Amino acid sequence: MNQKFNPYQAPQSQDYLPQQAGECWREGKRVFLPDGADLPRRCIRCGEAAEPQRRPRKLYWYHPAWNLLIIPIFFAAWPLALIITLAVRKSLPIHPTFCPQHQTQMRWLFWGVPAIVLVLLLLPLTALFIPSLSNYFSSTFIAMWYFGIIAFCLIFAIATSPLRPRLVKVTEDYNILKGFGRGFLNTLPEEYELDSRR
Known part of the structure; x- marks a missing residue:
């Protein structure tokens, strides 16, 4: 057994050292x-x-x-x-640095949500390739669709800016x-x- 071991000594690992105010x-x-x-x-x-x-x-x-x-x-x-x-x-x-929990949340927030927005942007274009869907996508509906996506993107950018x-x-x-x-x-x-x- 190590005779110099002190069980009451504070941990010496750098992870446990207090943050210096000068840093x-x-x-x-x-x-x-x-x-x-x-x-x-x-x-x-x-x-x-x-x-x-x-x-x-x-x-x-x-x-x-x-x-x-x-x-x-x-x-x-x-x-x-x-x-x-x-x-x-x-x-x-x-x-x-992010802990595993917040790293997952940030990945979903900044990669998952934009991926969903991209799918929503491409959704009205499917009417060009599938003629049966053209009845559901009028020009007014498409304009409102993209206006809603732009408004959502602006709100999303403002709401998430304090998180980075x-x-x-x-x-x-x-x-x-x-x-x-x-x-x-x-x-x-x-x-x-x-x-x-x-």
Whole structure:
């Protein structure tokens, strides 16, 4: 038996070490990630320990003041506006982590629902190949069908946007992100920096 073994000693595994405040912290629902740091290895929805994705996910951001130039140019020459956006944007590679339960939910939400929408988009086109169905798909019905799908897609995009990490601000020292679950936020130290709103 190991004589140096102490049964009352705290676990030394990195998974159980407390998160250092200098690596990642929060201010309300905003997560502050220092430049060069990555998210902790915890599910970004519930905060349970989990393995991160192998491939990093890139988040993009550009200063909102650029919209004063990009939006007017978009209506005149959208390729030029796209080039400007690609030139001025900043990227942040992160490794968001999901526990098995939330990984299944996110896969169904962001892959299953779009697949169903794709099937619904192609459904009226079956009337072109099956003449007997053309009586059921009038032009008014098809127009309302696609209008309903577009409305659903807009509502779906708005409703699910808080469920994915997004970059809301980039400074010289840190990046500010949103889109994390309450369980994950509760695992981070909460600090209020005087210069955090620069």
